[in-house]
Amino acid sequence: MSHQPCAIVGVGQTHHKKARRDVSYAGLAREAALRALDDAHMTWSDIDAVVVGKAPDLFEGVMKPELYLTDALGATGKPMFRVHTAGSVGGTTGIVASHHVETGRHQRVLAVALEKQSEGNAQFALGSGRGASIGAGGAFAPYMRLYMHRTGAPDDIGPMVAVKDRLNALKNPYAHLKLADISLEKVKASPMMWDPVRFLESCPSSDGACAVVFTDEAGGNAAAADGRPPAWILGSAVRSEPSSFPGRDPVRPQGAVDCAADVYAQAGITNPLEQIDCAELYVPFSWYEPMWLEAHDIAGPTEGWKMVERGDTALDGSFPVNMSGGVLSSNPIGASGLLRFSEAALQVRGMAGEHQVDGAKVALGQAYGASAQYFSMWVVASSLDPFGA
Amino acid sequence: MPSADDIALVGWSISPMVRNTDKTEAQLLLEVISGAVDDAGITRREVDFTCAGSCDYVAGQAFSFVQNIDAVGAWPPKRDSHVEMDGAWALYEAWLRLQLGDIDVAVAMGSGRSSTADPALIYPMEMDPYYLAPLGTDAASFAALQARALIDAGKVTERQMAEVAARCRRDAQGNPHAQITGDFDVDALLSEDYVRSPLRKHDLPPITDGAVAVVIARADKAREMCEHPVFITGFAHNSELHYPGMRDLTVSPSTTLAAKAAGLEEAPVEVAELQSAFSHEEPLLVEALGLGADVSVNPSGGPLSANPIMATGLVRIAEAAAAIRDGGKQRALAHSTSGPCLQQNLVCILEGQSSEGPATKGTAK
């Protein structure tokens, strides 16, 4: 019994939009799944098991939708599994699917994560139907105020992240927000929604889905031999902690620190800034980019915002972050984590198109959820031995 | 190909099963996790991974599982996951996780307060959102359609269904975790009105609040931890298409496929704990699993005696493990299900330790 290599040979996603009124709930999931199968040169019958991830069922008013999605996703006569770990769920979905392969239980596994937010209303769902819902923006606003205070970051850092991610999104054909005229001035002039967070520093509400095909070492090697580069999973990790107790630090949550340390150790990474070529981090509100750079020990304490200010995290910077445009440009909540993870895979496969980071060999995908208390991360690479150990 | 015999149950705890609890789900879980780690002779600190099964629409709150993390002792932070499925699937994820070999001990749990709202209003939400949910198609109505199909096919009679219900509640008298127990006269049961014809009240499970937690460990660790680990020698689940009108309701092929993948046929089982929440599901599942007349089915009383939704399946696994560790049995089967008309089914094969380890080496693929 041991941990066997796992390769990503197919990635698919929908065009993310405020409302995908052209498709049914299952149609949205299938659009992503069919693209992933095409990318993997597979059909439904090649898949051994399906893992579905989604945020609260209240978003669409469909309870345990994996039941309805079973035959839509080709799982008739196969195992169908459903994960829900709040905002981190898309990442955890990918990790659980990879475990199906890494344990040797299955050879080819399909992970699908989705959200069709236009069917309901996220603020409603987050408040479980009650009035005066503070929403995710209201919940995280004090954390961001604390980050700004603790690090002495200039006020412009958040808007800079907001501009950078929207410029990246212009290069991503699947991104929801396409704000061609985005500028620092525009972001700063946008309404203050959840003080200190402005409207244009916040994620949109999107309909969208993401799918990934996982296979074993033989499958990964076969794809490579066929000229279709796989992404290899060097490590994956999850951590959770309680939402609140006296003394918890929600700006540098211990779970975020531990999760990163775990995944770096598995991947053989001792200097993440040097060894990782680019990262997709779950940044639903602008200030989360510097916060996660620090909490995941990519930057030192109070150094995260300086990376942003220097332009290090831009697409042409030394450590590009959210090349896809990130959660700030597309946020189908349940899928957002898997989108981060799959963008990391696309980068090391050299298949990220206009938002490709030249020569990316090692990439990090991350997602978080609830009160910044659920974390999932993975490191993928273009080979199983990218550091030439 | 790894063998499946490397993970074992080393402790478990089942909460009291009641009609209305005054506790939160987190409080229910706090108690059963404490009970389970005590049973395993460890503390929460020694648990490397936790996985929970629960449902927002049962809890009546979005992200309801987030409060439940308070119960697991996730400080320092823990490797942890959650499935919007029965705790039996949470155990499946934990079982997979331990097979990666880097950690040794996991806790799986399931919790549900079914009393919070009318199941007939909650369960339509899990049906096809266009064709079924708008009709208010509740789980009991679907169960009744399946029962009728079985009756029409000559596979079961209303009397046999009443006999199943009476037997379960009689057997439950010896189970401290049962909610509905007693000696019921089959003729008297059959004289009662239908709730959803052909189902009468006795054919339906009670509404139950409860929780369960199970500790599993890798073989070496398990043997270190206790004298009688109960090994998971096969574990698999499978699903059918969703819309019941597109299925043959007189069979349960996904149960058969899951049993085959779990290696059920490799040796006889003595006990089967089935998540047959409706009486007619028991003979259907017994047939799908190919169980002989000598197999003791739901000696705990089964879901007809206590049905804590989202925990019911994992309770079956704990009860089957107890039949081995505490009841002296050698090989047992536990089953869980989800969805209308047994759409999705899970089979877990448990074995006691003989001198050379488990009796058989089942694999799940």
Add this chain to the structure above:
Amino acid sequence: MTDVVQTTIQFPYKRSLGPVVGAFMTALTDRRIIGIRSGDRVIAPPLEWDPETAEELAHDFVDVGPAGTVESWSWVASPTSQHPLDVPFAFALVKLDGADTAFLHAVDAGSIDAMSTGMRVAPRWRATRIGHVTDIEAFVPGEAPVVPDDDGGAVDEPVTMMDYNASITYTLPITPNAKRAEQANKEGRFIGLECPVCGRTYTGGRGYCPVDSVALGPEHEVELPQQGTVTNYTIITPVQYPGQTETEPFARVHVWLDGTDVVLGYQPLLDTPNADVRIGMRVSAVWASDAELQDLASNAEGRLLGWMPTGEPDDTDPDLVNRIQ
């Protein structure tokens, strides 16, 4: 008897139907029921995919029924609020003529005695049809569809959307700890529960320490001060959604109770213009009266209505902002 609080989850969902369900719903308005071909089979109601193989199906629709044969049925003696009929009826799987699968719908047969497997049924159409599965009011025994005299005819435009309104009322127990906390509030007292292991204090009748996983009860109660300092805040612009109770931007503050480790997050601040909200403000607790309690139930825990400025000078400690949990 356990004390309970009731809460209702209700939302008017808007579902987009996609090309296949949309075609089915549009056909219903024209009093037609359609299936979709998959190889030699006709699947009705139609799916976008073959349910056995998941293969995408061409939009090769075929009219089925309108009459069909009952394959299985269940009598519903007491309909729920979500059921399509408010009189006793049957749910039935109906294999519509020309289809290879069965369609689930209600059969209005009047009496259980009129139901049998194998019986023939036909749709009773609603006069005004909008493209919804309940455009068929129910099936009725016999071969002939029932069309109302005032039939409204088909819709002009294809149906692409569907409303779904589910309302579920939950009855949740109030735990003994929460009840005692509320009783104390009623007496103008504020109580917390102190963990015997780590000494951290929790409010709102939480019932356990999440760090040490120990249950907390009456023996762990401590009196808490009702004054504190604002350590952090946000001003929330309310997003409008069904059930939203706010229309104007409102403040939520973190309050650190004097001399304790307790920080209460996201608290309402009363009688304070948003522009005046600031870190360091001194505030004291305001408890709801019995009359106010009913309105409060959906917004906050227990009887804590919110916090009112005391008028004392601000606390100027620059590190206050760190105290948010």
